[in-house]
Amino acid sequence: MDFKAILLDTRSIQQYIFSGNQLKTNIGASYLVENLFADALIRAVEEVCGAGSIDEETWLKVAEPDWESMYTACRVGYIGGGNALLLFRPEIETQKLRDVVSTFTKIALVEYPGLKTGAAIGNISLDKNGNFLGNADGKTGLDLLHEELKNAQNTVFPEVSLPYTGLTLSCASNGETANVYDKEDNRFYSWEIETKILADRKTAEREAPAEKELLDKLRSVVAEEDRDDYLRGWAFPMKFDELGQKETEDYLAVVHIDGNNMGKQFRECSTLTQRKNLSISIRKKTICAFNALVDDILSCYDDWHFLKKIVRPDGETLLPVRPLILGGDDMTFVCHAKLALQFTAFVMRELKENGICSCGGIAILPTSYPFFRGYEMTEQLCSEAKKRMRQDDAPSCWLDFTILHGEQAPQLSQIRKQEYHDVLGRNMHFGPYRVDASGDMPEALDNLLLAMQEVHFGPHKMPMSKLKEMRRVLAAGRHEQVQFKQQLDYLIRNNPNSKMRLPAVEAWKTYEKELWAENRTPYLDMIEMLDFCLFREVENSGREG
Known part of the structure; x- marks a missing residue:
């Protein structure tokens, strides 16, 4: 069955959400992005096609819907990942689809200021099981809609904020025109920032x-x-x-x-x-x-x-x-x-x-x-x-x-x-670390955590002054590194209970001799992350005196 369709996307989502330095604006922005299609798009369809003209539930609640069985003018194909697909009955005029896009963007401009969206209108052929039927070139209607959206991203740059003339107050949060006064914060904001703040503000009337x-x-x-x-x-x-x-x-x-x-x-x-x-x-x-x-x-x-x-x-x-x-x-x-x-x-x-x-x-x-x-x-x-x-x-x-x-x-x-390079040009950062690996792999995250735990709680806990010296030595030349390790070995020989020893991590034994091996070292990451890790006390370090 042939359907008319609208494919929509949201652009620059991360910049919209994370551009502010107040957590409440980040939270509000995330909420607005999450609800844009589920709210504004549904309302736009009903405003153009009439109340009850869109089926917004079947795609969510029915695991295997019959896509040819369509009793409303429009239905949601899916919403997710910053995209939304709407399907319309074939007899719906194309102009109505354009009106839906126009109405949706007007709602977005007023109620979701700053959010940039794109839309592509076309045709999609589906059977009852949801199989996409391709054209002579093997492309489906959805493929063509994605191509049109991609082209629009490179050629259409929507302006969604009031222009800043230089004669008006600028918003301290995003530099746009500060055209709204917030009584609770006692300051002016741009409408975009104010909308984000209100999305995460509790009042006497509402959560x-x-x-x-x-x-x-x-x-x-x-x-x-x-x-x-x-x-x-x-x-x-x-x-x-x-x-x-x-x-x-x-x-x-x-x-x-x-x-x-x-x-x-x-x-x-x-x-x-x-x-x-x-x-x-x-x-x-x-x-x-x-x-x-x-x-x-x-x-x-x-x-x-x-x-x-x-x-x-x-x-x-x-x-x-x-x-x-x-x-x-x-x-x-x-x-x-x-x-x-x-x-x-x-x-x-x-x-x-x-x-x-x-x-x-x-x-x-x-x-x-x-x-x-x-x-x-x-x-x-x-x-x-x-x-x-x-x-x-x-x-x-x-x-x-x-x-x-x-x-x-x-x-x-x-x-x-x-x-993070030593004087010989070697990279001192050992990561990335594998989360799902066994301890046999040097890059296993568990090995880094074990090393930090032992340095922090083990029976041979190295003093912080020695760790700082080790941090300096790791960035120096081979002579300083070998000299530092020889000093540790000498202290251990003279005092088997010496705390001046490297953590006992079996997969890191290759690095113990000179602190480096194959132009890599795991010890800098260990030292830097000591202040940023949660530890549980280690009963047995695994290292005999």
């Missing part, structure tokens, strides 16, 4: 929409009898400085996790049914993985004495984590810096247990550091992890991390070239 949407999302995968009590007495932070940081440890972490080869999986979907079911399945698994993390946090929270416990006036305790993007094939959250490695590994392992291999990037930065820069770095770190992942024959999960501070180069490659 904060973004908070309600997040809790509804998390509760949707919880057993029905447990939903009412889920997270009772707990809340997610709404400011960057509410993640449990203390004044002496004022760091947070930005974490970005992205599924591996997801584009390939969607391209391999031969039917619309497969495509929409895959989208729904990935969304559910991602939410479940984050829910499992929340459950783990609740069970461990009282043992984390390094956290600054924050209780709101309503009695709710703030969690040390805040999700910003959740529900697609990627996930982004902020958390206390000491918890980032464990949280990231936990989520990635949960995803793998549910059939999704992923890679992750962790940027650790001061709380006052420009947030968008931190997020950009997580994307670069995730890309580095994916590069390493592609070298494996079997599916694998990798993560990479960096610590940001002060004035640094904008690119990860530049930072590592300038700050």
Whole structure:
């Protein structure tokens, strides 16, 4: 059966969400992106075609719908990943499809300011099972719509903000025209920033929409009898400085996790049914993985004495984590810096247990550091992890991390070239690290965690002054490195109980002789991450005197 169709996308989502330095604007922006199609697009169709003219539920609730059986003027094919597909009955005039796009963009301009969208109108042929029927060139209608959207991205650049004339006040958050006065904050904002703030503001008449949407999302995968009590007495932070940081440890972490080869999986979907079911399945698994993390946090929270416990006036305790993007094939959250490695590994392992291999990037930065820069770095770190992942024959999960501070180069490659090479030009960063590997692999994340635990709690705990000296020696020449290691060996020979020894990690024995092997060293990462890791005391270090 032939259908008329509209394929829509949202552009520059990450820049829209993460461009502000206030957590509440990031939260509000994420909420607006999440609800754009489910709200504004549905309303646009009903405004043009009439109330009840769109079937917005079948694609979500029916696993194997009959796509030829269509009793409304329009139905949703799928919504997800920043895209939406609408199918219209063949007798619907093409002008009405144009009117839908026009009405949708008008709603978006007023109620979702700053969001850039694109749309392509065409025809799609489907059988009852959702099989795409191709043309003489073998291309399906969906292929042609994607091509049209791609061409539009390179040729059409929508202007979605009021122009700044230079004679009006500029918004301190995004530089646009400050045309709205916020009474609660007692300052002027651009309409885009104000809309983001209002999306996460609680009033006497209503809950904060973004908070309600997040809790509804998390509760949707919880057993029905447990939903009412889920997270009772707990809340997610709404400011960057509410993640449990203390004044002496004022760091947070930005974490970005992205599924591996997801584009390939969607391209391999031969039917619309497969495509929409895959989208729904990935969304559910991602939410479940984050829910499992929340459950783990609740069970461990009282043992984390390094956290600054924050209780709101309503009695709710703030969690040390805040999700910003959740529900697609990627996930982004902020958390206390000491918890980032464990949280990231936990989520990635949960995803793998549910059939999704992923890679992750962790940027650790001061709380006052420009947030968008931190997020950009997580994307670069995730890309580095994916590069390493592609070298494996079997599916694998990798993560990479960096610590940001002060004035640094904008690119990860530049930072590592300038700050993480010794005098011989060797790279001192050992990662990325594999999350799902056994201890036999030197790059296994468990080996890094074991090394840090032993250095921190082991019976041969090396003094911090010696670790700082080791950090300096690693960047020096071979003579200094060999001399440092000989000094450690001499101290051990003269005192078998000496604390001056390297951590006992079996897979790192190759690196013990000269601290380096094959132009690599794992010890700098170990030293740098000591301040940003959660430890459990080690009873037996595995190293005899």
